Amino acid sequence: MLEDLQVTYPAGTYVFRQGEAGSEMFIIQEGRVEILAQKGRKEVPLAVLEEGDFFGEMAVLEDLPRTASARTLTPCQLLRIDRQTFDQLIRHNPEIAVRMLRKLCHRLRTAQPQPLEAPATVPEPPAPAETLxxxxxxxxxxxxxxxxxxxxxxxxxxxxxxxxxxxxxxxxxxxxxxxxxxxxxxxxxxxxxxxxxxxxxxxxxxxxxxxxxxxxxxxxxxxxxxxxxxxxxxxxxxxxx
Missing domain, CATH: 2.60.200.20 (Tumour Suppressor Smad4)
Structure with a gap:
């Protein structure tokens, strides 16, 4: 089963580019992948992923263009997961599902507007030395x-x-x-x-x-x-x- 999903990429290859349509996500089995975002005429690195990490999951969950590019830093072996195999992946690897939820929660927290002024607080006195x-x-x-x-x-x-x-x-x-x-x-x-x-x-x-x-x-x-x-x-x- 997994053998049918494996794809290999040489170093310096784009797995996909920002703005492209997509319907698959990828899990890194070997190698390192760089995630890049287009800022004006430049590509800005966002993260470097390694074995066990995943990327491109939003294309499986929603029919939206790629929000970033993915380029291999080293020769890579990836698992390519489409919508048909996504359900089976979640059933056999719950850690992937949990990390997706944490990623979503992190995005929601960072997207929430922060208060202009934090409420005033009175600092608590330090605990006695013997307690610490x-x-x-x-x-x-x-x-x-x-x-x-x-x-x-x-x-x-x-x-x-x-x-x-x-x-x-x-x-x-x-x-x-x-x-x-x-x-x-x-x-x-x-x-x-x-x-x-x-x-x-x-x-x-x-x-x-x-x-x-x-x-x-x-x-x-x-x-x-x-x-x-x-x-x-x-x-x-x-x-x-």
Missing amino acids: SASAAALVHVASDTRFVLSTETENSVGRKDPVTGLAPTVDLSAVDPQKTTSRRHATLFLRDGKWFVREEVGVRNGTFVNGQRLTPGEERTVSHGDRLRFGLVELEFHSL
């Missing part, structure tokens, strides 16, 4: 001695930067995940009532594990100092004070 130190935490990638400090004020997303949606996680594992086994938005860590929790996000393919036990999507699991957390094939230690 008691709740401070980090994820440590022992193999590379990389330390990811976690925020105690907001939720910490774990994954890899997503050039499709333009969103970046709080804990970006791209540098320690050369095999790209973590999903773009893989899990969330947060502090609640003095305890730390981890939760797997929707659409994750390679799983989230706490001390070797796999979580179910949406499940919240408490984590303590010394626990081993694995996102895909990336294992980290949870450290807290």
Whole structure:
């Protein structure tokens, strides 16, 4: 089935150009693709996509001309998905559907007009030093001695930067995940009532594990100092004070 959808392009080839009609989207199996927008007489790069990323999905969802151009930066192998195979793709790869929804949400948020003047707020006094130190935490990638400090004020997303949606996680594992086994938005860590929790996000393919036990999507699991957390094939230690 997949073999019938595969197409190859040499480096420097336009997959499609802005303004063209289209009815297909593409998923990158190998290589890198640059997304470009026409600004006057120049083409401005918007994003560089790599293995596992997708582009051109608006042509499948709506009968509209291409809003940007796509050009290969390296020799590429792509999956070409038309409307007939789109439904089957969504059924077998829910992460693609979730990322499409996040991309749409991001576009809606950025399109909303911002208030001219933010309401005045009174800054809260800083928490006592002993409270901050008691709740401070980090994820440590022992193999590379990389330390990811976690925020105690907001939720910490774990994954890899997503050039499709333009969103970046709080804990970006791209540098320690050369095999790209973590999903773009893989899990969330947060502090609640003095305890730390981890939760797997929707659409994750390679799983989230706490001390070797796999979580179910949406499940919240408490984590303590010394626990081993694995996102895909990336294992980290949870450290807290």
